[in-house]
Amino acid sequence: MNSNSRNSNYILEVIDVRKRFGGIIALDGVNLKVKRGSMTALIGPNGSGKTTLFNVIAGVYKPDSGKVIFDGTDITGWPPEKIYHRGLVRTFQVPRMFKAMTVFENVLTAAKGNPGERFSTSPLRKIWKAIELKIAEKAVDIMELLKILHVARNLSSAISGGQMKLVELARGLMSDPIMLLLDEPAAGVNPTLAHEIFGFLRNLNKEQGISMLIIEHRLDILFDYVDYVYVMHRGKVVAEGTPKEIVENPVVVDIYLGEA
Amino acid sequence: MLKKREVSLLLMMLLLLQSPLYAVSINEIFSKVVPQIPQIFLDTVMLGNLYFLIAIGITLTFTVAKFANFAHGDVATVGAYAAYLLYNFAVIGGVVNGLAVELGYISTIGGLIILSIWYILRRRGYGNTLLALGIPIFLTGLTVLYGCYVGANLVDLIIVAATTSAVTSLLSYLLVYKPLKTRNASLVQLMVASIGVALFIRYALYEMTWYSRTYFNTEIAYQNFGMPMTSYQGWFINGTLVIVNATAALYFMNKIPAIKIGAGGIKLTSLSVEEYYKLPPQPNISFTDLYIWSTITVIVIVLGLMLLFKKTKIGKAWRAVADNPILAAACGIDVESVINLAWLVAGALAGIGGLFWAIRTQIYPELGWMVLLNAFAVAVLGGLGSFWGTFAASYILAFAEQLGVSILAAINPQFTGYRFLIPFSVFLLVLYVKPEGLASIKKRKA
Amino acid sequence: MDKVGLVLGIIVVAIIAVFAAINVSYALDLIFFIAFYAIASLSLNLEYGYTGLSNFGKVGFIAVGAYIAGVLSAAFNVPFPLCVLAAAVAAAAVGAFVGIPTVKLREDYLGMATIIIGEMIRILLRNTPTNSVWGGVFGLRGIKPPFAFIKDPLARQFAYVGLSVFLFGLVYWLIERWGNSPLGRVLKAIRDDELAAKSVGKFTYRYKLLSLTLGSAIAGIAGALYAFYFLYLNPDTFIPLITFMIWVMVIIGGMANNAGVVLGTAIVILINRITQIAKDYIKLPLEPNYFQAMLVGLLIILFLMFRPQGLVPEKPVNTPSWEVLEKAEEEGRAKPPGGEEQ
Structure with missing residues (x-):
């Protein structure tokens, strides 16, 4: 490859x-x-x-x-x-939020390689907790950089259009x-x-x-x-x-x- | 691509593997089924007609509303019941039924009131919904009154079934789907809501049958429609097809009407009783009035829809809305009116379909629901949203079912209970092999 | 749980307690029904509430579970735990069979396919030979009760209901864990916007298929529980109305909220039971069973229209990640920029 x-x-x-x-x-x-x-x-x-x-x-x-x-x-x-x-990561012209989820969750979801995303391992927190914390740190950093950390707890459907654009960008950046x-x-x-x-x-x-x-x-x-x-x-x-x-x-x- | 083919092959093999289990030789089945082929084709036309009438409504609403309407079958039941009640209870024992007359007057006057409100509001540029609602209500009233005072004939019944179902269909849109759409409901939510509508209608009808049973001592569930049918029988004799009015043969002593179709053209004749009894005991084909009526109805509807879509402004607007409602609205098309019309037409066709289904089998509140599942199979095979796809799929599926039943009966008459499984199996097969349905085949050629 | 949920939950428990005080056996029966339906509605919550899949044939999967467990027990004397396992596997297989071609298509296809499969299963079961163990329209008999060694009928019922509640607890725990993990986020993302979920690298097809398969397996377990409770199965009990009762439970309770769904289940069942009792005392010009079904339809519509989030709305996915956010906020990193936004 x-x-x-x-x-x-x-x-x-x-x-x-x-x-x-x-x-x-x-x-x-x-x-x-x-x-x-x-x-x-x-x-x-x-x-x-x-x-x-x-x-x-x-x-x-x-x-x-x-x-x-x-x-x-x-x-x-x-x-x-x-x-x-x-x-290769793209954003959309009209932002496509996961609208029933918070901004923070939106950004976390985009991370690659989280072992807690499997049906088999997700019930056992021990397996994925460390990586989840790392991903969260990274999400917080990116959101701070993009100045959307203050809306992290808001529903992603309840933020301004400009902020949605930034959330999309943050999602994209999560995967390096x-x-x-x-x-x-x-x-x-x-x-x-x-x-x-x-x-x-x-x-x-x-x-x-x-x-x-x-x-x-x-x-x-x-x-x-x-x-x-x-x-x-x-x-x-x-x-x-x-x-x-x-x-x-x-x-x-x-x-x-x-x-x- | 390979995966799909493998899966379909696997399914085919499974089906083939089953046949030896029945321990009936293929030849035996063949010899039983082949003589039935003319009858199978005839039944296919009739069953296909009935499938088409229900499935086309699903397709039509799908084009503008973009979701599968699970209440469609129950909308059809409403029309069937309206026609059934009018036919059997408008006149009871030679006396005009007061309740029916009252309903007729209420509906006529109600329709007129709605239309006059529309007339007043018309200039302000809205109220087209009232027009769409007023006309069928008014028509329902008139036909009910006609049925009460003059007597209900088939045309009358078709109109009443069509208008009541059309009103039900439009109301379900106006009261449920439209408000949900303005609330940004998802596709799944719309589907679930349509199931809610379906349950409400179906069990309201059940409630009606219970009411009739308890308070009027009249059973109106699982009843035959009661419409007298003329049955026809046909024989192939020396290359000529002789069709005899078999019902007449029961009553008339002489001169049984018959048609001879052969190399010498079509000839209307009559047979004497002796000639009739000389015919072989088993006719090659037999059919009833319903075959003829349903075929005529379908031809009229197909032609009507073709004219509507190809020749009129409304048809063009409809196609524009189906393609892209936002763009259509931007182009000055009255999207709301088009959508209203779509629900009306879909409902009306469902009503007619429901009526024919009721005549063919029985009338009961679950009638539409049972048909709906088959109609879904048709709609998916037709490619969900394609007119000609649906048309073709109706007859293909009907043929599969009729042929399948003949084969099942040839193996073991008890197996005919599985006939419902045939359209469903076709449906699953389509999903596995070609989920885009028939419509994709046409597109590829173009 | 928030206030509405808490109040309603207390009312539900109180009503059950009143029933228990009057008639223990009746209360046990009630609790079994709630546990049975709660397992089924939790499985629908996994499919619809979390993943957004429209499974309109839930009753079919329950029927598969019930009949597989029933036949294994009645004809082959297979012990209870193995029967439950087999029921789950069989229902999962049917779920996968429907899911493989349909979950990659628009939602309509899955809806139509599942409802058709549900009816197909019922018709198949109706047409099984009446002299075989399946029983055809006469139903399946001869299921061996799992607690046959307990002689006292009330104690036996108590043991079985206890086991059902335990299984319900297990299912609840499992789905709650799935929901409150990174997996829960992915499933919700697929539900909210599948294309966006794909664009952030989620293999949505796999998730949807697995969700449907596992949901079906859980429904199969519910079916097995049903079979061993009644020890008799009839194909005509598995009508589509059951599916939509389960849908109402999920919609009323609140999608993607397991506690809410269980509450919704309890409410629907209690309403059902109370109307059954009330109909002997109050004479209405209505047939109560039909009226209930009408009410099911009406409730679906009204809730979708006026309270789509259900009685207990869904909550953010609870993982340790929130601690990280909290810490960052405490450190004052989450300041709005210059006040020009919002």
């Missing part, structure tokens, strides 16, 4: 992925590469297929054709849970991911907090070397932080480059003006 050397330059490669729903072509041959350790953005107008692409990469949908290669492993058609264990797929991590959050979130993501990226692919609409904020940008339109990648190149790219300007 560990074939990092085979493709050390790119952590994620999406090769000619196609997906259609009935008569609608959602992805029309998408090609995209994310450099190892980079923070890459994926932008485009609504309905351009960004979220569908995320769902294909994360295993929610199977592509009709094409390949997804993650960290040297072909993960095309893998189920989401297997992809998670491989080290190699790469994060973030679907609008700062949607519905005021600009100050959005800057804070992106600053935090950048730190994570720098310090822990977590690669990221981010969907975001607020380009003004986004472009201050990312290394590379892909632009999607009608199920295709129509432009790519550094944020600076993208801003000056007439195709991109056209798409965004045409949308408005």
Whole structure:
């Protein structure tokens, strides 16, 4: 499994992925590469297929054709849970909370390798108590870092939308991911907090070397932080480059003006 | 993929392994079943019709409400009981039943009141629910009155079964499922609620039978519907199919109506009694009025639904709502009205189906429930939510059941008690081999 | 347990105590019924309350357990503990058989499949040859009582009811332990949002299948207890209404709350018993059995609409992890940021 050397330059490669729903072509041959350790953005107008692409990469949908290669492993058609264990973690555009559970439990649930999660061992506390405590420490640390520790005891359905986004991120970080797929991590959050979130993501990226692919609409904020940008339109990648190149790219300007 | 195939093979082997256990030679079964094939096909059409009428309602509500309605069978029972009571008790001993007349008037006037409220509120842009509720209530009243004063015929019964079931179905949506949906109930909760509705309706009907037994000394559970049926018998003679009105043969001395279908075309004739008794004692096929009525009804309904879906604005709106209700609402479609209509139509078809089931077997409060489980098998085989899938599945399952019963009877007549297991086994087999049902086959071709 | 639960619990215990003071045998019978139904409703709580699975064929799994235990005892003189074990295994096998194709599909499929399996089992049992040990519509007879060596009938009943209560305690302990462990969190996560649970790496298919299988096994144990209590089984006692009685118990009590579910079970059974007694004194123009079933339907709807969390709402999963959070809070790490949120 560990074939990092085979493709050390790119952590994620999406090769000619196609997906259609009935008569609608959602992805029309998408090609995209994310450099190892980079923070890459994926932008485009609504309905351009960004979220569908995320769902294909994360295993929610199977592509009709094409390949997804993650960290040297072909993960095309893998189920989401297997992809998670491989080290690729995603968040959702509309946060999906375990809504009858508290924030703290939400974050704890995402931990990997807890022996208390088996039917056979869970009745015997002795077996899993030590690891559970470790996981709890880690959850508390992450939540403190993300500034959601004060809502830890709240029901996850009873917190603000911005906090839900952070809970999702915290869940993702519990597994020490190699790469994060973030679907609008700062949607519905005021600009100050959005800057804070992106600053935090950048730190994570720098310090822990977590690669990221981010969907975001607020380009003004986004472009201050990312290394590379892909632009999607009608199920295709129509432009790519550094944020600076993208801003000056007439195709991109056209798409965004045409949308408005 | 391999796993699935292995499992299905295993099941097949299990089924095959069973056959030698009965120690009956395949040939013997064959020789008993083969002569019955024309009859099996005929019964398949009729049983398929009845399955279709119930299952299509599950499919229709599924398209807009997206959950399996467990109360559907009991909605059908309500219609069947309404028709049964109208047919048997609207006129008792030549005297018009006062209670029935009262109910008829209440329902007519109630319907009119609801419609007039709708008329007043109409301009403010709401109250379509009242329209959907008012029309069937009004119609129920009129048909009940018609049944009381003129006499209930089959069309009358079909209308009354359809309208009462439609009202029940719509009310169950308005009073239970809709409020639950606005409270963000989960799919499982909606299903459980529909079971609650099912229990309530079923045991209310049980209560009604008890009431009738205790206070009117009239048994209305496990009764035959009491509708006189004409039965027909057919023989294959020298390549010609002769169908004889067998009921007439019991009453008429001469001139028994008959139809000859052969190479020379279709000819209406009549047979004399001598000719009739010259026919072999066992007819090749036999059927009743119900076969004809149910087939005509299904044809009318299929054509009607086709027109509705393909030609009208409502049909387009329906499909839009089925695809994506939020988008449909954004496009200015009156989603509520479409959903109301879906529940009405599903209920009406269930009522008609329930009526035919009651005529075919007996009327009892659990009738719809027993049918519902078969209808679920049909709906799943059809691919849950697919119209033509459901249509095809109805007849496939009916055929499996009829053929299976013939085979079981050939092995040992006692085994026919297992006939209920046939659709259920098909259902489980579908889940193991092809859970997407028939609809997926069509899609793959397209 | 919170206030509502506590008050209702005390009332339930008081009523049982009153029954015990009047007629010991009747009270024992009542306690057996509560224990039997509580095991069944706890198993449904594992499936529905924790995992969100819609098992509408619970009665079928109980019937499998009852008949397997009954046949083994009546025809083969198998001792009681082995019968119970066999009942659990057989019911689990049926559960797995239904679960394998259905739990990966939408919830509807499992609902329809289980309800159909439940009816299939009843029809199969009805159609078994009447001259065999299964008994067909005449029912299964000849189950050997486990405490036959006790001569006094009341003492024998007492012993058996005690054993049932003990088994109930075991099941309660087990499900409570499952629920208050990391496993409980995973199951609840699957119930709340299966896709999100998958996205945090939970193999949901396996969990759902295991939950259904183990839930069925527990239902099988309940069935075996039933068989050895009545020593006679009839296929027509295993009607779908029983399943929905069990559903009402779980919905009234509160899903994913075992104490609540047991309370809900006791309440439903007591209401049942009290109406049975009351019908001899109060004449209503209604058939009480049918009316009760209507009430079951109505209660399902009303609770789902107005109190979906049940009488005793569910509680956070209790594991040692909360101590860690408490310590962090004491250290003052849980300060809200700058007051701009909320």
